[in-house]
Amino acid sequence: MPGMGTYLQTKNPVVVSAFHSALLHQMLLIGLVLVLLSVVWNVLRTTQYRRSVAAGQVEAEPPPGLGPEPVARRVLRIGFGVLWLLDALLQLQSAMPLGLPSSVLQPSASSSPGWVQHVVHVGVKVWTDHPVQAAASAVWLQLGIGALLLLAPRGRWSRLAGLASMAWGLVVWVFGEAFGGIFGAGASWLFGTPGAVLLYCVAGALVALPERAWSTPRLGRVVLRATGLFFVGMAVLQAWPGRGFWQGSARGTGAGTLTAMVRQMAQTSQPRPLASLVRGFGRLDASHGWAVNLIVVALLAAIGIAFCVASARVVRPAVYVAVALCVADWVLVQDFGFLGGVGTDPNSMAPMALVFVSGYLALTRVPVPVPVAFPVRAAVDVLWWDRVSPGYLTRVLAAMAAMAVVLVGAVPMAAASVNPNADPILAVAVDGTPNVVDVPAPGFRLVDQAGRPVSLSDLRGRTVALTFLDPVCTSDCPLIAQEFRGANALLGADSSRVVFVAVVANPIYRATALTNAFDRQEGLEHMRNWLFLTGPLTDLEHVWGRYGVEADVLPAGAMVAHSELAYLIDDRGHTREMLSSQPGDGSPSSASSFSQYLANALEHVIHA
Amino acid sequence: MRTVTARGPSLVATALVLAVVCGLAACSSPTPAAAPSPAGSPLSVAVPLDATLATGSGALSLVPMGRLNDRDNTFWQLFFRSPGATRWTLVTPPGVADNGGLVVSSGPPANPGRGVTALVGFEPSQDLVFSPLASSVDHGATWAPGVLPGALAAVPDALASSSDGWLVALERAGGGEVLESSGNPSTWSKLVGRQAIASSAGGRGCGAGDLTAVALEGARAVQVGTSCAAAGVVGIFVTSGRAWRLVGPRLSGPLATSPTKVLRLVDLDGHTGGLVAVRRRSLLGLVGLTSTVGGAWSHSAFLPLGTGSRIASTGVEPGGGFVVLVSRADRSLALDAETGPGAGWQALADPPPGTATVSVGPGNQVDALVVATTRLTDWRLDASAGTWSKISTVTVPIQFGSSS
DSSP: OTTOOOOOOTTOHHHHHHHHHHHHHHHHHHHHHHHHHHHHHHHHHHHHHHHHHHTTOOOOOOOOOOOSOOHHHHHHHHHHHHHHHHHHHHTTOTTHHHHHIIIIIHHHHTTSOHHHHHHHHHHHHHHHHSHHHHHHHHHHHHHHHHHHHHHOOSHHHHHHHHHHHHHHHHHIIIIISTGGGTTSTTOOGGGTTTOHHHHHHHHHHHHHSOGGGGGSTHHHHHHHHHHHHHHHHHHHHHHOTTSSSSOOOOTTSOOOHHHHHHHHHHTSSOOHHHHHHHHHHHHHHHHSHHHHHHHHHHHHHHHHHHHHHOOHHHHHHHHHHHHHHHHHHHHHTSTTTTTTTTOOSOOSHHHHHHHHHHHHHHHHOOOOOOOOOOOOOOOTTOOGGGGOOHHHHHHHHHHHHHHHHHHHHHHHHHHHHHOOSOOTHHHHHHHOOOEEEEEEOOOOEEEOTTSOEEEGGGGTTSEEEEEEEOTTOSSHHHHHHHHHHHHHHHHGGGGGGEEEEEEEOOSSSOSHHHHHHHHHHHTOTTOTTEEEEBOOHHHHHHHHHHTTOOEEOOSTTOBOEEOOEEEEEOTTSEEEEEEEOOOTTOOHHHHHHHHHHHHHHHHHHHHO | OOOOOOSSOOHHHHHHHHHHHHHHHHHOOOOOOOOOOOTTSOOOOOOOSOEEEEETTEEEEEEEEEOTTSGGGEEEEEEEEOTTOSSOEEOOOOBSOOTTOEEEEEOOTTSTTSSOSEEEEEOOOTTOOSEEEEEESSTTSSOEEEEESSOBOSSTTSEEEOTTSOEEEEEOGGGOEEEEESSOTTOOEEEEEHHHHHHSHHHHHHTEEEEEEEEEETTTEEEEEEEEOSTTBOOEEEEETTEEEEOOOBOOGGGGGSOEEEEEEEEETTEEEEEEEEEETTEEEEEEEEEOTTSOEEEOOOEEOOTTOEEEEEEEOTTSOEEEEEEOTTSOEEEEEESSTTSOEEEEOOOOTTEEEEEEEGGGEEEEEEEETTEEEEEEEETTTTEEEEEEEEEOOOOTTTTO
């Protein structure tokens, strides 16, 4: 019925089920890749063994290594690998396909300037149009990057993991975090500036560096000084007057910026002790806002200056203080970042701490150079796999498996981002699964917009998409008409084999002047395969009755309430599909989804 | 990531501000105060669709009801009361969502029972961009559908009808377009547009702006109201062959220094009544106009609208004068009625809170129609005591959520 618009709940069972199904299918694909790689591993190892036996040798010792991985790099790589895995697990939440745009993407850009919102809207559209594909892709991309970071400790694969982390991190930072909110109002280190995922990008870039970059304290100094400058800048921003951070909740004034944020965080769904802890901090800030901010500013400035000095003796206590400050902010202000709502990552404090700790380790724990061992000249018939150690082979294949996981996410995401048409799953989620039948369609004889008689039998030989519209409807009918128009465009050459037919569903406003006015309004007057049929009330009532349509005149200025149904009738005059044409929330995504669904279904009927 | 927001400048904005503050500090100058509007600028005064029409055959009242702060759930209702009846009857035409607003025109008072007795236009809302119509020959007991090809102008006098079924309508397109129909409310042809009137001799003289009202005087004379930029000139135009002639009066004295805007234009038993917005010195107010035999005009005294006040509703008395309900800046209501065509204004007792419109019936019987969601209460004024007493209540079966 018009006016009863259906809005998709974030946990719509159709979409959630499709999400789980997509994950399962992709998991099977990944399983297949794993099996293939295992076979490859087995074949290579067997060949190695046979060749060594044939040559009468004991299996070759692994070639001399490069020495242990620098501690700082290992901390960074493993830390961010674990974070990506945690993010992938958070992406598994059922509400993610439909909830992410409205709960995360749009709010993150809401206080940013128009051009940022415009950029973020591109991401919102891709996700909204393809919720299942995008959500499943995000899971595999993040799982794959995390696994790649953890499984490939050295060499090209490891650097590739860093690059993948940086690339996907940039995508998330731009479209998911609206550039970390740095262009929006209220940027603050306490609230996550410059965006958690930018730190994933930084870490990815560091892991992607050649390993020799970690062989001197220079890299550690660079990381610490950059972090130090950032902390000093954040201290200045935090101290800037008029931003509400110096005020708690003085009588007669509103809550300060930090107090308001903490109160908001305390209301999210979380364990009671944590909520009580956050509330307690909120009360402290409300009563001593000035002092709290003074401490934060002083600590940020002191840590920043210490990092800029980049001397191990000065940095060490600063690192301890910075870690403590990060933990305090993570718990008391950011509330762990992922509790309640649709959290997608643990926010900025954990990655921030990982970056400066690894900077400190790069400064103080420089790897000891390992003497270069010159390999013994190999015999002429020694092939490349004879030189591959079993451990290396295992790691390479594991890295390839992780890369395959990344690709399982990246390919559908790339396909979704270039497809302008929404996924038909949205239409099914709104309207339910259509009924597939094969029964003769009830005949009718009415008149078109020009007053010419038209009967169903006149349309024999062409597929008919039939619906019922009120020409003076203010909401759903114009949307349905646009969805039919969109389906016609999607059909391309096949549109000549289809007639889109609407029958008037208003007992009072049914004259051809009205169907013509509706066509002009919807830009349908030039659509050659569009018919808007009407007739005497008795004829209309007869058609409504045979197609199960009700049209009730409601009192007191309400729109006519009528059933929203569509029928797909094949070229023999048989009904092949009955579906609801309820247009949902009328968003471009749902309209595009319905058009796509209708076009697919018509193609199926045409070519059946 | 979870959304974290706070007020204050952005990181980038802060840096930019920091960079430019010093430079600006040395050469800054005080911000000039907002300049007053130029003398010839159009008057920004609107008249709502809430209206009453009183004729010899009864009274029609148009009021918005439902959830008035939610446009999709505000449904406009039309009530009719025949002479002598104590209750209002709900006669809202069915079949179209009317949450965009309604415009009503009654049949000509000189010919009760002939032609249409009520012509109603639906303002477009949501995705509907043209205006369905409904006409009745029995005061809303039954309705016949019609349609206007474009969007009906959102003014109380966007429709008019004559005793022989001739109809005119004012559409929004291009600052106003007048359409006419010879009787079938689904077949319309363009009569004149804003551009044609503005480029006529009279239009150039008055500096005609948007078209604001239409009326039918007598059998076949279409009148069009406009805003006028020229001081003291009232923009009322009539057809003269194929040309359009300015017939509106030129105001004099302190009223001759301001632009004008025709807010209402109605046929009053063979002559025309108009309600015009004008300034006297800096004070915005209203003047009632009445045409007299021979084409001359008389005008009422000036009714000032207080600062921050707005017109809440207008009505036409059976005798031809206007009644104006004003919502003051403090949201209290004031009621003023013309004491007669071309005469002064009488301040009536403040109507009850929630009054949507006021109807003046035969014998100067004044009714205030108070709306509370789905309930309409009719309060009547005891003029001698200056008090209001409740007469009747009508509950309207509004279908919330049906048209959104």
